[in-house]
Amino acid sequence: MTITTPNSGRIRAKDRVLPHPPYRLPVLGDVWDLHVTDSSQWGMRGAQKYGDIYERNIFGARVTYVSSPELLREINDDAKWAKFLGIPIRDLRTVARDGLFTAHNSEPNWAKAHAILAPSFTAPAMRSYHATMRECAAELIEHWDGRAGEWIDIPSDTNKVALEVIGRTGFGYSFDSFDRTDEHPIVAAMLRALTYINRAAYSHPVLERTVFREQRAQHLADVEFVNREVDAIIARRRSEGAGGHEDLLERMLTAEDPETGEPLDAQNIRHQILTFLAAGHETSAGVMAFALHYLSVNPEIADRARAEIDQVWTGEELRSEEVAKLRYVRRVVDESLRLWPTAPGYFRKANADTMLGGEYPFEKGEWVFIVLLQLHRHRLWGDDPEAFDPDRFLPERVRARHPELYRPFGVGMRACIGRQFAYHEIVLVLATMLRNYDLEPDPNYRLKVKETITLKPDQLRLRVTRRG
Numbered sequence: 324m325t326i327t328t329p330n331s332g333r334i335r336a337k338d339r340v341l342p343h344p345p346y347r348l349p350v351l352g353d354v355w356d357l358h359v360t361d362s363s364q365w366g367m368r369g370a371q372k373y374g375d376i377y378e379r380n381i382f383g384a385r386v387t388y389v390s391s392p393e394l395l396r397e398i399n400d401d402a403k404w405a406k407f408l409g410i411p412i413r414d415l416r417t418v419a420r421d422g423l424f425t426a427h428n429s430e431p432n433w434a435k436a437h438a439i440l441a442p443s444f445t446a447p448a449m450r451s452y453h454a455t456m457r458e459c460a461a462e463l464i465e466h467w468d469g470r471a472g473e474w475i476d477i478p479s480d481t482n483k484v485a486l487e488v489i490g491r492t493g494f495g496y497s498f499d500s501f502d503r504t505d506e507h508p509i510v511a512a513m514l515r516a517l518t519y520i521n522r523a524a525y526s527h528p529v530l531e532r533t534v535f536r537e538q539r540a541q542h543l544a545d546v547e548f549v550n551r552e553v554d555a556i557i558a559r560r561r562s563e564g565a566g567g568h569e570d571l572l573e574r575m576l577t578a579e580d581p582e583t584g585e586p587l588d589a590q591n592i593r594h595q596i597l598t599f600l601a602a603g604h605e606t607s608a609g610v611m612a613f614a615l616h617y618l619s620v621n622p623e624i625a626d627r628a629r630a631e632i633d634q635v636w637t638g639e640e641l642r643s644e645e646v647a648k649l650r651y652v653r654r655v656v657d658e659s660l661r662l663w664p665t666a667p668g669y670f671r672k673a674n675a676d677t678m679l680g681g682e683y684p685f686e687k688g689e690w691v692f693i694v695l696l697q698l699h700r701h702r703l704w705g706d707d708p709e710a711f712d713p714d715r716f717l718p719e720r721v722r723a724r725h726p727e728l729y730r731p732f733g734v735g736m737r738a739c740i741g742r743q744f745a746y747h748e749i750v751l752v753l754a755t756m757l758r759n760y761d762l763e764p765d766p767n768y769r770l771k772v773k774e775t776i777t778l779k780p781d782q783l784r785l786r787v788t789r790r791g
């Protein structure tokens with residue numbers, strides 16, 4: 324479909340004029356300005372220089388960066404713009420195929436899996452995962468008890484707890500993260516695969532088959548290994564028979580699509596498990612780690628959180644309904660996700676020719692990247708967007724805010740299905756840590772953010788002391 328506007332005639336991409344880095348070169352475009360290892364932070368810095376919408380041209384391919392809440396009113400509308408699998412998400416398909424995160428809107432397995440799995444991610448469904456999440460947090464505490472006085476590698480330990488949570492609630496599987504000194508083979512293969520995908524995303528197939536031949540062979544072997552292991556987990560569960568498990572795998576094996584009456588097929592179940600492992604592990608772990616950093620350097624915020632925890636958590640064990648009452652801890656999580664949304668952006672493509680914001684022509688299929696790091700630092704957040712202030716999330720301030728200013732879980736039909744799950748898990752783990760320990764920052768540490776596909780505070784370490 325072609326839309327025409329009365330004054331400008333046909334919508335043509337070549338009429339789109341956007342700010343861009345200086346010194347644009349013929350053919351190469353802005354390639355000199357491409358940062359592969361910190362591309363999301365670079366996207367943010369670009370927005371701070373060139374504005375709420377700007378572009379980089381890489382060998383003729385136009386990458387448009389958007390961090391304007393006003394333009395997001397249009398882009399976040401599923402009727403106008405749809406999910407697009409940009410680099411490196413597209414390459415995750417080699418692992419997760421048509422799993423929920425990497426499926427195209429048009430693939431039938433997306434709607435089917437969404438309908439089957441959505442009931443497992445509602446707020447009430449969290450009650451069934453609560454005891455397992457609590458058990459994982461308790462194991463982390465036990466692990467820390469053995470390391471009093473040592474500097475603790477925080478991203479490594481939050482990764483362990485998040486991995487255990489998703490493994491056990493997802494498919495009744497423990498990776499023995501707190502007992503092992505080496506990495507579990509499935510985790511090691513997954514991490515290598517994700518690292519390869521992140522690097523190779525910006526490479527050329529010919530380079531991969533020549534210069535990076537060995538890495539590529541390792542990658543293919545890793546994907547095959549992970550598939551085999553996950554298939555074995557599913558087969559074991561099938562042989563045990565359905566019933567008795569309150570996890571996602573149980574639902575995947577037994578539930579039917581309410582629309583068609585069909586269950587998920589075996590291959591798709593494998594891809595969903597790999598999806599949950601990838602999408603539901605480092606994202607949550609990164610948020611816990613960023614929150615711990617800010618809590619450690621803002622003792623008054625940690626004290627306020629502890630006062631709330633001591634007031635709400637009255638019995639021996641934290642109960643599921645008490646998690647929802649930890650409103651201040653939740654604000655700490657929201658503020659951590661504002662400054663460092665661990666999934667730092669998402670892609671959308673135009674469903675039809677459109678004049679974005681009445682000003683920028685986009686032809687059908689052209690795409691943009693939403694720079695969450697900058698949207699979450701937009702001037703509408705006030706004078707000091709870098710300041711860590713959980714009270715930005717007080718209900719009255721949330722109500723007064725532009726509706727598109729905070730989107731750490733994406734938006735619309737392709738928004739994060741695991742949002743409630745992540746909040747429950749992160750609030751529970753942070754409350755357990757704060758109740759049991761005081762946090763001591765390393766005075767020499769300056770926050771440095773590492774990008775794989777997600778974000779984490781690089782080399783963050785803290786010393787923890789048991790509270791009396």
Ligand code: HEM
Pocket residue numbers: 406423424425437489598599602603604606607610664665666668669670731732733734736737738739740741742744745
């Ligand atoms: C704080 C932690 C998390 C963050 C920041 C996060 C962020 C996101 C974002 C931004 C998207 C949308 C991407 C897009 O539009 O292209 C997404 C989708 C998704 N997330 Fe999360 N996520 C988190 C935790 C989780 C957890 C714990 C799970 C699973 C247990 C999960 C599973 C998924 C899945 C399956 C999708 C794809 C949904 C679909 O397209 O239907 N996420 N997530």
